[in-house]
Amino acid sequence: MKIGVVTFPGSLDDVDAARAVGLGGQEAVALWHGDHDLKGVDAVVLPGGFSYGDYLRCGAISRFSPVMTEVIEAARKGMPVLGICNGFQILCESHLLPGALIRNDHRRFICRDQRLRIENDRTAWTSAYTAGQEITLVLKNGEGGYVADEPTLDRLEGEGQVVARYLDLNPNGSARDIAGVSNERGNVVGLMPHPEHSVEELTGSGTDGLGFFTSLVESAFA
Amino acid sequence: MLDTVAVAAEDPSREQPWADLGLKADEYARIREILGRRPTSSELAMYSVMWSEHCSYKSSKVHLKQFGELPQETPVGKMLAGIGENAGVIDVGQGYAVTFKVESHNHPSYVEPYQGAATGIGGIVRDILAMGARPVAVMDPLRFGPLDAPDTHRVLPGIVAGVGGYGNCLGLPNIGGEAVFDETYLGNPLVNALCVGVLKHEDLHLAKASGVGNQVILYGARTGGDGIGGVSVLASETFDADGPAKRPSVQVGDPFMEKLLIECTLEIFAAGLVAGIQDLGGAGLSCATSELASAGDGGMHVELDRVPLRDSTLAPEEILMSESQERMMAVVEPDDVAAFMAICAKWDVEAVVVGEVTDTGRLEIDWHGERVVDVPPRSVAHDGPTYQRPFARPDWQDALQADAAESLPRPADASELRETVLRLVASPNLCDKSWITDQYDRYVRGNTVLSQPADSGMIRIDEDTNLGVSVSTDCNGRYAKLDPYAGAQLALAESYRNVATGGATPLAVSDCLNFGSPEDPSVMWQFAEACRGLKDACLELGVPVTGGNVSLYNQTGETAILPTPVVAVLGVIEDVTRRTPSSWSAAGETVVLLGETREELSGSEWAHVVHGHLGGRPPALSLEGEKALAALLHEAVGLISSAHDLSDGGLAQALIEASLPSMTGASVSLAGVHEDPFVALFSESTGRVLVTVPESEVGRLTDLAARHGVPAAQLGTTGGDSVDLQGLFDLPLLEVRSTWMATLPAALG
Numbered sequence: 001m002k003i004g005v006v007t008f009p010g011s012l013d014d015v016d017a018a019r020a021v022g023l024g025g026q027e028a029v030a031l032w033h034g035d036h037d038l039k040g041v042d043a044v045v046l047p048g049g050f051s052y053g054d055y056l057r058c059g060a061i062s063r064f065s066p067v068m069t070e071v072i073e074a075a076r077k078g079m080p081v082l083g084i085c086n087g088f089q090i091l092c093e094s095h096l097l098p099g100a101l102i103r104n105d106h107r108r109f110i111c112r113d114q115r116l117r118i119e120n121d122r123t124a125w126t127s128a129y130t131a132g133q134e135i136t137l138v139l140k141n142g143e144g145g146y147v148a149d150e151p152t153l154d155r156l157e158g159e160g161q162v163v164a165r166y167l168d169l170n171p172n173g174s175a176r177d178i179a180g181v182s183n184e185r186g187n188v189v190g191l192m193p194h195p196e197h198s199v200e201e202l203t204g205s206g207t208d209g210l211g212f213f214t215s216l217v218e219s220a221f222a
Numbered sequence: 223m224l225d226t227v228a229v230a231a232e233d234p235s236r237e238q239p240w241a242d243l244g245l246k247a248d249e250y251a252r253i254r255e256i257l258g259r260r261p262t263s264s265e266l267a268m269y270s271v272m273w274s275e276h277c278s279y280k281s282s283k284v285h286l287k288q289f290g291e292l293p294q295e296t297p298v299g300k301m302l303a304g305i306g307e308n309a310g311v312i313d314v315g316q317g318y319a320v321t322f323k324v325e326s327h328n329h330p331s332y333v334e335p336y337q338g339a340a341t342g343i344g345g346i347v348r349d350i351l352a353m354g355a356r357p358v359a360v361m362d363p364l365r366f367g368p369l370d371a372p373d374t375h376r377v378l379p380g381i382v383a384g385v386g387g388y389g390n391c392l393g394l395p396n397i398g399g400e401a402v403f404d405e406t407y408l409g410n411p412l413v414n415a416l417c418v419g420v421l422k423h424e425d426l427h428l429a430k431a432s433g434v435g436n437q438v439i440l441y442g443a444r445t446g447g448d449g450i451g452g453v454s455v456l457a458s459e460t461f462d463a464d465g466p467a468k469r470p471s472v473q474v475g476d477p478f479m480e481k482l483l484i485e486c487t488l489e490i491f492a493a494g495l496v497a498g499i500q501d502l503g504g505a506g507l508s509c510a511t512s513e514l515a516s517a518g519d520g521g522m523h524v525e526l527d528r529v530p531l532r533d534s535t536l537a538p539e540e541i542l543m544s545e546s547q548e549r550m551m552a553v554v555e556p557d558d559v560a561a562f563m564a565i566c567a568k569w570d571v572e573a574v575v576v577g578e579v580t581d582t583g584r585l586e587i588d589w590h591g592e593r594v595v596d597v598p599p600r601s602v603a604h605d606g607p608t609y610q611r612p613f614a615r616p617d618w619q620d621a622l623q624a625d626a627a628e629s630l631p632r633p634a635d636a637s638e639l640r641e642t643v644l645r646l647v648a649s650p651n652l653c654d655k656s657w658i659t660d661q662y663d664r665y666v667r668g669n670t671v672l673s674q675p676a677d678s679g680m681i682r683i684d685e686d687t688n689l690g691v692s693v694s695t696d697c698n699g700r701y702a703k704l705d706p707y708a709g710a711q712l713a714l715a716e717s718y719r720n721v722a723t724g725g726a727t728p729l730a731v732s733d734c735l736n737f738g739s740p741e742d743p744s745v746m747w748q749f750a751e752a753c754r755g756l757k758d759a760c761l762e763l764g765v766p767v768t769g770g771n772v773s774l775y776n777q778t779g780e781t782a783i784l785p786t787p788v789v790a791v792l793g794v795i796e797d798v799t800r801r802t803p804s805s806w807s808a809a810g811e812t813v814v815l816l817g818e819t820r821e822e823l824s825g826s827e828w829a830h831v832v833h834g835h836l837g838g839r840p841p842a843l844s845l846e847g848e849k850a851l852a853a854l855l856h857e858a859v860g861l862i863s864s865a866h867d868l869s870d871g872g873l874a875q876a877l878i879e880a881s882l883p884s885m886t887g888a889s890v891s892l893a894g895v896h897e898d899p900f901v902a903l904f905s906e907s908t909g910r911v912l913v914t915v916p917e918s919e920v921g922r923l924t925d926l927a928a929r930h931g932v933p934a935a936q937l938g939t940t941g942g943d944s945v946d947l948q949g950l951f952d953l954p955l956l957e958v959r960s961t962w963m964a965t966l967p968a969a970l971g
Contacts, residue, residue, distance in 0.1 A: 009570060010478050012393030016668040019685075034568075050391045053478025109386050109661045140390075140663045197665040202799060203682065204665055 001216055004031040004041035006071070006087075008062045012049035013084065013196055020196035021045065024213025033065040043080035043124070043216055044071055046087025048140075048194055058101060058143050059089035068094060080124035080216055081188045085141055088180070088190030097181055097190045098156065099148030104141065105173025113205040114139035114193055115167040116179050120160045123186040127219040128211035134167060135208035138197035144172035146181070146192065156181055163189055224538075225263040227593045234260050243270035249607055256601045264587065264594040267539040268508040268602050275774055277505050278606035281740035282772040285753040289767035292760055296729040298794065301766055302426055308349040308501065309419070310768020311426060312730045314794040318683060319423050320691050321353045324363070324416040324734040324790045326773035331413040334472040335380025340388035341475040342415040344547050347392060348501035351484055352550070354427035354491055355419025358667065359681050360389050362399040362415050363695045363734070363788045364658075367408025369650040369969050374403070377411050379970060385415070386661040391477035392484070395670045396662035397679025400695060400788075403650040409778040414734045414788050418693055420683045425491060429500040430517035431553045434581045436497055438514075438522060439559070441566055441573035442483050443548040445507070446532035448474045450543045479548040479571075486569035487550060495562045498553035508542045508602065510551040511577075512585055515599035518553075521584045522599065524577035538589045553579060613746035623704060625837030627829035628821060632900050639900060640951040642832065643874045646904075648961045649831040650969075652871045657966035675879065676804040677720040677867045680795065690798035694720035694791055698870065699784030700825040701840035706748040707755035708840050710787040714759045715848045715908055716869050717791035722852035723865040723911055725802040726793030731760055733770035733789050738782020740774045748785040749774075756787060762845040765791065802855070802865045805883040809941030811863055812920050813888055815873065816851060817910030818933045819896045827871045828904040847909040847932070854930040855911065861919055861926070868910040874903040876912045877945050878958055885955050889946040890938030899950055914940055 003021045005028050007014045018028035029041050033051075038044065052061040062068065068090070075081045075096050083091035091097045104110060115136050118129040129135070148156070153175055156162050163180040170177050172192070180191035195209030223229070230236075238260065240250040245266075253261050253269050261269060275281060286305075294301045299313035309323035327342025343360060350357045362385050367374045389396050394417070431438065490496055498518065500510045507529070515522035526538050536544070554562050559575065566573035580586070585602070587595035633639040646652055655674065664673040671690060672680035678694040696716040702709025714731065721728045733756065738745040760767055776783045795801060823829055824838025855865060866880040873895060881887050895902035915923045920936065927934035944954040 010391070010481055012391075012481070012666050016666070019668055049393060050478060050481075053391065053476070055478065108383070109390060109663075111660055111663050111665065138665045140665065142390075194665070197668060200668070203668050203670055 001026045001043065002029050002041045004029045004038055004044045006031045006033060006044065006046050006067055008033040008051035008065060010049050010051045010053055011047050013047040013194065016196040017045045017047040017084065020199045020209065020213045023199050024210060025217065026213065031067055033067050036066045036070055038070050038074060046083040046090050048085035048087060051086055051090065058086060059093040062090045063093040072096060075188050078185065078187050082125045082212065083190040084194055084196060085192055088192055091188060091190045096188045097183055098152050099146055099181065101143050102145045102147055103143050104145055109142040110171050111140040112171065114171055116164045116193060117167055118164050119162045120182065123163055123182045123189050124219050125189040125212050125215050126163055128215040136205050137193040137195055137209050138205050139171055139193040141172060141192055144174065144192040146174035146178045148175060159184060164191060224589060224592055224594065227262055227596050230260050230262045236260065238266055240266060244274055245270050249273060257597065262594050264538045264542055265597055267543045268512065268595065271505040271508050271543050272512060272602045273606040277509060279772055280607045281609045281611050281774060282749065283608055284610060285750050288753065288757045292757065292766045294766055296766060297727060297764055298729060301768060302423065303353065303428065305767065305769050308352045308429060310730065310732065311353055312768060314691060316684065316687060316689050317422055318689065319421050319426065320418060320792060321350055321355045321421065322416065322418040322693065322732055322790065322792050323349055323769050324414055324695060324732045324788060325771040326734050326736060327413045327415060328411065328736065328773050328776055330472045331381050332377060332411055335377045336384040336387065337472050337474050339381040339384030339413045341473045341547050342413050343385055343388040344475045344477065344480050345503045346415045346417040347394065347480065348503060348550065350417045350419035351487055352429060352499050352501040353419065353421065354425040355421040356488055357394055357417050357419045357484065358683065359397045359418045359679060360394045360416060361397055361679055361693060361695055364400060365402045365404065365407040365412035365786060368405055369403050371408050373408060375970065381411065381413055382658050382661055388475055388477045390663045392481050393666045395664050395666050395673065397664060397670055397673040397681065398694065401655050401658050404699060404784055406781060406783045410776045410783050412736050412776065412786060416693065416695060416790050418681065418691065427491065427496055427499050429514055430498040431514040431522050431579045432518040433497055433555065434520055434579055435556060436579040437554050437556055437559050437575045438524065438577040438579065439552045439554055439562060439573055440529060440549065440576045441552065441571055442550050443476060443479050443546055444530045444532040444572065445541055445544050446546045447536060447540060447544065448546055450540055473545045473547050475547050482569045482571050483548055483550060486566055486571045489565050490562060493561060493565065495554055495558040496552050497555055500551050502549040502551060504545060506542065506544045506546065512599045512602035514551060514553065515585045516603045518579060521580040521582035521586065522577055523580045524587045526587050527590045528574050528576045530572055530574055538594050611740050611746045612743045613750050614743040615747050616744035622837050623839055627824040627826060627835050627838050630829060630833050630835060636950045643903065643953065644961050646827060646831055646871055646874065647878055647958060648965050649827065650965060651827060652875055653965035654963040655966065657970055671798045671801055672724055676724065678724045680724055680798060680801055682798045688797045688799050690795045692721050692724050692726035692793045692795055695788055696720065697786050697788040699786040700830065700836055702752060702785040702787060703836065704825050704838060704840045706751035706785050708843060709785065710752035710755040711759040711843055712840060712908060713787055713789040714756060715843055715845065717789045718763060718848060718852065719911065720867050721791050721793035722855045723802060723804060723867050725800060725859040726795040727856060728765055728791050728793040728852060730792050731765050731767045731789060733767060733787060734773065735770065736773045736776055736783065736786040736788065738777035742782065745782050752785055752787045756789065759845055763849060800859050802859060802862060804864060804866045805880050806864050806886040806914055806940045807884045808863065809886060810917065811914040811940045812917050813890055813937040813940060814913050814915060814923060815895060815910060815935045815937055816854065816913060816927060816932050818907060819902060819905050819910065820907045821901045822905045822907045826904060826906045841906050841908050843908050850930045850932050851909055851911060854927060854932050858923065858926060861922060862913045862915050864914045866912045868912060869906065872904045872906050878962065880912055881945055881955060882959055882962065885943065886940055887942040887944045887946065887955050888938055888940045889942060889948060891948040894935035894937065
């Protein structure tokens, strides 16, 4: 499978995401923000970083980039899209996912090894996990507080669109401890923690993040 | 009216504001002598910033010279670039080279903590980039006033947010550093920033403008009015309570632009489009043009009105002095200019040809067709004044050294001893620093093998071979106050040891020498002694000084900071998967203390915290012993399962730091350490490392230690949920952890 990793101006974790795709056994394909071209990939990762410096509002400028036109169209047709951190913010700004991400409630950037519970193992990106499974991923964000209005939050809970939830402590003030959500169809997932940093024992917080990069194959053969 | 070269010749006696620009009368006279006329206002601006203390090292260079006398090679190979370049470059094998440097941004960070610290990171990263390297990690040694002082609450959160805000946005992992609190840093916080970069040997680039007709391109951010005179005004003057507001002199950073600049520059390097390159930092265009031209083989002609401006009202003098961030200057062959511009356009980086290399031997700068600068470039960049500042051992030094901490009252019994351990664990210098380090991304790029709270930071540089580098920065300013010669050596020894504990081989040094006013002979003596000590120790350890930075005038009124020669050591490790962790992870392993514990409490954290005392002599140092210990640790890779350096807080602190990360306790006896348990716990004797080893391998370790002549004492066994000091007291890890972690959040929110 070919998984595209988009580089926006200011993307930082694109190299990490590409490495994680490779460690997950797939081929990573570099996609450029300025091209109307998905290069025939089967899925797309929008990596973390500070695209366009997070100026104006996180993700607000990136959503208008040429490549996003293609990503939005493909996602609507069912292509799996994973947005990590800044990628999650871009997906919310693109209205592929409900809600928004705001400044952490304690107003500081936070980087820590964060425990999570996978709530939904039926999305394109989480099928390698089992619902209820507790994992530890690297978390790092300044604007990671997930917000949505109450009816939306109720709907997300009711439809199983809450993909992962923070355990032990809520690191950024997210509503209902939400760490990640999906669209109704389950092909688009946004996640504030960084599974791409948790794919090697040597360098991250363990290997609990690898499942996000092996799930596509499992779901393809399911 | 524009002050051109022609006007200067016609109107030789015009009054000029040289004194306001920080020049002394004899310096101004020398400029007139060099030029054979008065300088134009643009020339005056250039000379004043380039001859400032910060840029010219005029007070320090007579002492720094000796670092250049050290053998220009590391234990594994030659230095590829040394002192005088933007940063030193060393060979680390497999065709790779590493460049690293530590710099100060102290004064700006006091005036405007967030931007001061942020642009400190930005500046050092561009230095590394300019060598042709991809920046791969940063570290930040920080010093603050007392944790409970109101001004610390003003500067600390801003500085930490600035280091994080800029570094995180650049995508560089922050892999370590220091946070030290002492009264003398109140009003003089130290913000030092280190960056490590990696390159292949053939990618090395140097700052020079050669080849007549080559084009000079300025690219990156536009030039604005920020930071005008930052280095000459801020970093070369003592703060004065009645002084004018200096806020406008601090630069403002845009890390997003810097990230684009990094990727754009690396792509330009990869395409082979650069003949010479220089970053714009302190002294801005004055520095870049004069340094590039004087390192080249001809001259340079610049049309200053082509410089893209953020503020169209800026005068040529201001453009020359501006320290606007995120700018680089490249020298490019005419045929490569189009390709260069195309890469800049791809990254949305503005680039303009502002001049060309000439054969005149002069640096000539025009403003709308009129010549405003015509100088010999070396006279600006390198022939600045050199001061033989008077220095003298202060008359209080003997009394200070006589006032030893060994005679201070000590804990009377085991229960007081226990209380003392907990008090020290909670003290600002020894407590958990995650309030700070959690604001830094330590994971980005996916190659961080060790980071805070490990003794050193370690980065993988090749994913296939697992080649890596390790860096540590250290300095105990109290030791340096007691004896600056020994203090600088102790800083080097600790850094060297920290690199060795992780399993790496120490190779090279970069230093950031933070001191008070050079106009005070006692401060100058501290500086001279520290330089001499560092050089002697480098010679003995066989590690060269590859570059560094001096920050003087760190004082408010009469009070100078503790002399703070921060020493960074970089090491190489062939296989990062074999690194030695700095904490315990398994129960049932034998805890061994390597090195000798003597009764050495002067300058210690114990004396500082419990008695507010500073006096006596710092711990004795054996460089021979440090070398043996490092060799032993290198040979013990794979045999030992952890290694933790003993430094501030002594064995007590090391036991706690080794146990907390995985909450693995130990039961230990202090009998083999020292007859007095208090000395065993709190002495800060150097050359010591706490290691653990599987029980079955104890014999091999003790044999190895004996072979290297390093004393080894078995203390006990890991396991359990407390640090049990047999026969004395027990420290449940949950209690220790909550004590250790509470301090910074309680003070800073």
